[in-house]
Amino acid sequence: MPRTCSPSARSSAAPQTGVIEADIAQQGSIKHFVYKIASNQENSSEMPILHLQSCDKVVFDVELAIAKRSIMLKTMIESLGEDELDEVLPLPDIKSHILEKVIEFATHHKNDPMPKEDGTNERTRMTEWDQKFLEVDINTLFGLTLAANYLDMKDLLDLSTQAIGLGYYAGKSPDVLRNHSESMLLQ
DSSP, X not given: OXXXXXXXXXXXTSOOOOEEEEEEEEETXXXXXXXXXXXXXXXXXXXXXXXXXXXXXXXXXXXHHHHTTSHHHHHHHHHXXXXXXXXXXXXXXXXXXXXXXXXXXXXXXXXXXXXXOSSOOOOOOOOHXXXXXXXXXXXXXXXXXXXXXXXXXXXXXXXXXXXXXXIISTTOOHXXXXXXXXXXXXX
């Protein structure tokens, strides 16, 4: 029997666009998550859904508008055509707990303008919500950075690298940085 939970993925300063719902069902060894925005302004049951599968075989059903925050997924959707989205799209480089965080980020920023793709080095501004979202352990932060790079999500990539540089590595000696880099490569 699916269960529904409503994680708090919005700050009080964010526009009131609705809540995130996650229906979770397990079939054998594969978990299936359904993420949708419940809103008074739009009928979320009519929104096209994209099925994304993490490397550990967890399937996430994500609204198309949320998935298109990723340039890689947007390009894939445009290439396949929105009518051909019944298949599960594997994301072999992203673990389920990281993909869940990426979806949370994309859902929160769903109505934000997309970052510029013109090659400028303009940095994404970190909001209070982004700061709280990125208060995670260093391995999750690196996982978010790798996922953002793989999915071509400039805003998440900018913010996660800022969090790494400003938070974890600020004031650390070169020896500490080198030791940590070597230990990360061995994992």
